Amino acid sequence: MGIMTWTWIMVGLTFALYIGIAIWSKARTTGDFYVAARQVHPVLNGMATGADWMSAASFISMAGLIAFLGRDGSMYLMGWTGGYVLLAMLLAPYLRKYGKYTVPMFVGERYYSQTARTVAVICAIFVSFVYVAGQMRGVGVVFSRFLEVDINTGVLIGMAIVFFYAVLGGMKGITYTQVAQYCVLITAYLIPAIFIALMFTGIPIPQIGLGAALSEAGQRLLNTDAGYLLEKLDQIQRDLGLPAFTSGLKPRIDVFAITLTLMVGTAGLPHIIIRFFTTPKVRDARASAGWALFFIAILYTTAPAVGAFAKLNFIKTVHGKTYAEAPSWFKNWEKTGLIIWVDKNGDGRMQYGPGKPFKGKPILVKDEKGNLVRGKYGQVVVKNEVIPNTPNELYVDRDIMVLANPEIAKLPAWVVALVAAGGLAAALSTAAGLLLVISSALSHDLLKNVIAPQISERTELFAARIAAALAVLVAGYFGIHPPGFVAQVVAFAFGLAASSFFPIIVLGVFWKRTTREGAIAGMLTGIIFTAAYIIYFKFINPAANTPEHWWFRISPEGIGMIGMIINFIVTVLVSLVTKEPPKQVQEMVLSLRYPKEM
């Protein structure tokens, strides 16, 4: 059976599983819909959080990101895991004790202010929409890569499936499908990684293989002498004029700022925080954060190994070879434009090195029948303008470092199909989690709280379903017509979350003197400062977006750290000069600290 048939079977089976779970876990009450009736076991909640957290980008792009960034890529690895420590200790148990449905609700009640709640609703919806558009697009991209359907058709299929289980099951349906999706995606990620680690080092655990020596079989495959894999990779990169893989180039202060922004941003993202509302007890919320990080770390510690193995393999099997000698995966993925060779020096050999081979993303040349036009050696040809003064002749999309792995490891077709199902699982699970935040913000925070407080639970449940359905439609629309700013903004969602939500939630729990005025002032100064810095360097004056113009040499990606500090300072100062919070609020804050009702 061919790869395509296998992929349809695998995707069909996993989708049938998700639909089956949705029917089994239909939501009957608003409690089911918003927080899965608070009956989710901490281990299962950990898996669901893992799937919620790991998006298509984590699954498909993370390893490639590290393959090209080297040690600098660690800011993403640390940044996207360290936030769970903050969640477990500073947020999750207290918000679980609070025991309501949404983050804006907590903000509104803790700060005894409808304004604060409204600001929080707007932030939550904005951050979630920006994020979810990218996920829907991700579903489409996975479909188009593996099943050769149009990206937009892929988005529509994805919408249909998310529509089904999010609208029907709410948080309950989403949680249990996310558990299944976690299992699919982690299996799909680990199988190729384990086989590649075995192939090169003889060790089946990628995390250990990365620090090990090449095995004899690995030396033969890569046509190199004995030594540690990382040292070989460093050496080869240096020989090509590239920085060593294990070295970093970015200024340290910027790596520090970006890492901290990502960590704090993680802990401030509503779709992650609400996952901790679903556990039966406070102690389960803490344990859940631990399990979530455990399940996430399995993928995130495998990613650098995958990146290094794939990079080493890529350079050794492609660089300096003729097109006829190129491995089969090269020729398969060339057709999708993920890897392209232009013979700049006309020697008939493929050279890799620093710099770009041509401008922009590849535009493949096709004849009038829509078939690819081939060059002198049979290679795919592109229209792009060549950059002549760089030695590099190869365009490599970072996603190939994951997508081509099953073929590199010579695994059977069904593993390729499994990777496709894994990519879809990663994108769908994240999309569903975000849609729930949007739906609950609309039906609970706006409708039930502001517009029509008298509605019955049944009406609210119905409204929640309608809100989820609307959110799916809008997200799908943005997936098909992605606004140009989305890609730009996703990277900054963390900075915005870090500089707005995190400080006021933490202070709200740990310092009962924090006042409404303090929180609103802090949120506004934090987010306005961060947004202004980002907008200035990214949109108003992109030419100045270089380290010498940045404040303290901190890039727009890392500025959330400063925004967060400003938020903390402003909140504390304003709180000290304003009237202390009402008695019952202070009592509520104290009660959050003790798991049992006091």
Next chain:
Amino acid sequence: MALSKEQMSAYWRRNLKYIVFLLAIWFTVSYLFGIIFVDQLDQIKMGGYPLGFWFACQGSEMIFVVLIAIYVKLMNRLDQEFGVAEV
């Protein structure tokens, strides 16, 4: 059983102590070992891993998991000790 005011604040102070201690380790392994002193630590090799690189790409993530596990254990014990655990 109701707790006295002193017991309640003793419970909270212990919790804060655990948090400060564990977050100090959190900061050390990631920001100090993985970022600020990464090049110095890279002089030390652990198998094929330069040590700083290991902390940045592998160690921090694994230690984070352990830190949460320790916190969960400590807090479960503390909840029992003060009788504030949920039934």
